[in-house]
Amino acid sequence: MVNRGALAGMAAIFAVGAWLVAAPFVLRYQPAGARWTGASRLDVAVGAALAVAGAAAFLVAVAGRIGELYAQAGAGAEASAAAE
């Protein structure tokens, strides 16, 4: 029942979180070796939270989808056994 759009959305949220973690170093508004600025701390914290949540939700959705497929396969096998 879970469509691909929903799963892709979870993956996109994970990607955005990873980008936020990397952004201070990629865009160089956090100098290396210097004390972290407020913007860097905020971006890394929000990005980490988003990445963890997105990855967890993606895995939960995939696990649920696999569970549904197993349930459908079991129901189909029972129906065929009953027909025989």
Add this chain to the structure above:
Amino acid sequence: MGVGGIPGPVRQYVAGLGVATLGLCAAGGLALAPVASAYRAAGAGRPLHRAALADWGTAAALGAVSLATLLAWIVAWRRRLRADGILTPSARRRAWREARTQRRRERDEVRAAAVTEPAAGPPDPARVLNELRALLVPLLDEAEAVRPGPDQEEPAHDEPAREPAAGAEPARCEPAGTPSVPMPRPGGLAAMESMLAGAELLMVACGEEEAW
């Protein structure tokens, strides 16, 4: 019962909706952070800070992605609830579906009728008679061609049917003693014309009856 009191089949939908909502909140926070934390510009009249640009761009993208994900999870969950019979369609939606099904059925019937009968409406009697004449004229010509000459003796139609030869299979399955129906004489042009006139009269009468 699943983790945290959430049933197993529902857990994925709750997780998806929760993370999509979290993404929306994070997008709002990221949009406000440069203003709230005062790192929007390094100084008055100076260009925007790179962190502010990154946050605003990321917030816009995250907001759009989160909104789309939220809608996708809502649609998926509603579909699952309908499949399980928990969520029933409303009467208005059911009526709309039935009306749509009825419209499709009628359209298919009209299409099928158009394929089988290209000319819609009642048949034109004159056209039908013309087609009938076109069918009968070759038969009349053939009958004229096989008509015996004046010197040949025409077979008597009043004589009884001949008995089939012994052992031969009868041509028609008729009970014994049944008088045979005489075959129409070849070249019965007058009879054919009479049939056509009768058919024409019948069709005209039907047309008048329909007009009444």
